[in-house]
Amino acid sequence: MNTHTITEAAQATLAGTLPFPEIVAKLIAAGVEYYHVDYVGMCKQFYDGEGGRVVTPIPCEGLPPVAAELDVAALRANILDSQTRGQTWRDFSRRAMAAGVQSYFAFLRGQRVTYLGRTGDQHTEWFPGASPQD
Numbered sequence: 001m002n003t004h005t006i007t008e009a010a011q012a013t014l015a016g017t018l019p020f021p022e023i024v025a026k027l028i029a030a031g032v033e034y035y036h037v038d039y040v041g042m043c044k045q046f047y048d049g050e051g052g053r054v055v056t057p058i059p060c061e062g063l064p065p066v067a068a069e070l071d072v073a074a075l076r077a078n079i080l081d082s083q084t085r086g087q088t089w090r091d092f093s094r095r096a097m098a099a100g101v102q103s104y105f106a107f108l109r110g111q112r113v114t115y116l117g118r119t120g121d122q123h124t125e126w127f128p129g130a131s132p133q134d
Contacts, residue, residue, distance in 0.1 A: 014059070
């Protein structure tokens with residue numbers, strides 16, 4: 001995996017300088033198969049599917065604690081706002097944590113994101129234009 005490109009993509013996500021589809025393209029080009037955003041551990045972990053891993057911090061202060069229950073309706077509204085209104089990743093994260101997301105996995109080849117709550121509840125969203133039939 002290309003650690004430099006992964007780190008640049010992670011920084012661009014935090015800064016809001018690139019849209020999600022461009023971040024995904026950079027990560028795929030860098031050899032990333034999937035990544036894990038851990039709001040409890042405040043880090044992102046990028047994996048190549050062959051045992052490689054790159055870890056970057058989430059240096060955001062003032063984020064709320066993760067809510068006890070996963071609120072899928074609030075999470076879906078948050079995702080829609082990101083897709084249609086281009087909210088920042090920090091705002092997305094704040095709202096996701098308030099909706100009970102403790103972490104999520106973005107599966108780049110699988111074109112989906114699975115969000116996890118504190119009790120093991122989960123919700124999967126497909127990338128725009130992707131679906132289970134693809």
